[in-house]
Amino acid sequence: MDSKNLTEAVKNYALQLGFDACGFSKAEFLETEARRLEEWLVQQRHGTMSWMENNFDKRVDPTKLVPGAKSVVSVIGSYYSPEHDHQSSGNPKIAKYALGRDYHKVFKKKLKDLFNYTESLVGNIEGRFFVDSAPVLDKAWAVRSGLGWMGKNSNILNKDIGSFFFIGEMILDVEFNYSSGTTDHCGTCTRCIDACPTDAIYEPYRIDSNKCISYLTIELKEQIPQELQSSLGEWMYGCDICQDVCPWNKDPSLTQMADLKPRTKLLNKNIDFWNEIDNPQYDALFEGSAIRRAKFEKFKMNAGIVYNNLK
Incomplete structure (x- = not known):
């Protein structure tokens, strides 16, 4: 062929x-x-993710x-x-993915x-x-x-x-006909930069992980810095702010993979539920979920911060 x-x-x-x-x-x-x-x-924008240096x-x-x-x-x-x-406003949020x-x-x-x-x-x-x-x-x-x-x-x-x-x-080790690249269509838009509550997008196309809510709630194992905790708002695991405001996500493509659709049992749980969740409940709710990347202790830490933000 x-x-x-x-x-x-x-x-x-x-x-x-x-x-x-x-x-x-x-x-x-x-x-x-x-x-x-x-x-x-070199600028240490990757935070504690030392594996990125390897x-x-x-x-x-x-x-x-x-x-x-x-x-x-x-x-x-x-x-x-x-x-x-x-995912209604006023309840803790988990990133869509x-x-x-x-x-x-x-x-x-x-x-x-x-x-x-x-x-x-x-x-x-x-x-x-x-x-x-x-x-x-x-x-x-x-x-x-x-x-x-x-x-x-x-x-x-x-x-x-x-x-x-x-x-x-x-x-x-196979040759194909190679695709052509596409041009940048962001133009003068800065909605993602303007919407980021922690100023993690320190310049266009550059992210400082040390300030990114996704990094803070997933990858950072230690306590989230006090000065950034209120900026988490409702975000308990990950963050979609910079994607939600993007004009190119006004009408996003729907998934064709049923397994990637959200589990209804994870939607619209209130802050009291998440603040009181125990380890067995955590394991049962997030079986087979990427959320398990954040261990129970980290998840509870995040829930406590969001509890304070919402209460």
Whole structure:
């Protein structure tokens, strides 16, 4: 099968699996992104996420992860559902992406299917597939694969889909017809920058994790700095503010993956419920959920801060 037909076949199968888009880019050293990442790390913008300093060479060069790699196949899949809008004001909020089944599990299964399908077309291949699970600059590859542009809030934006989507990729020793990139459509808009209550978007396209509510409520293991606690507002786990205000999310694409839809048992629980939740309840509610990344003690700490903010 020639590269053109192979590219179309893999793309079509990705769409059949429920992904919203699939793009292809040449596996090569990310020179510009490497410089930006190094600068960001030197400035300590990654907070306590020291793991981001590890495997720098692999992070900026996919051929270090998969020797002989020729291509990066990127996929995106929406997780948005109308039920997400049922989180009422005045109650603690959880970021939309975390209200369904753990996306790592959902995407990885589908990427395995896509990998096996690709192998069925070309024979034995060397490659790996990832879902936010290895030193891969997935946003950079999504941009290079023509799936969107980097927004000023550092999320990837797609004109047809919005930004409420996950990214996954396959790194393969297979050649495809490579996609064309897309242009930046943020224009002069600064809604995400203006809306961030902690000023985490310190300049367009740059995020200071030390101030980001998602980082503070998920990745930061120690106590959230006192001066930032009131800025959490209702956000108990993650944050959607910079995405909610984005004009490109006015009519976001609906998810085609049932497992990513929000679990109704997590919606509209009041602050007293979350403040009083115990460990067994936490385990039962969040079984198979990405929220388990934040351990019970961290979750309770967040709930206590939001309790004070709302009360």
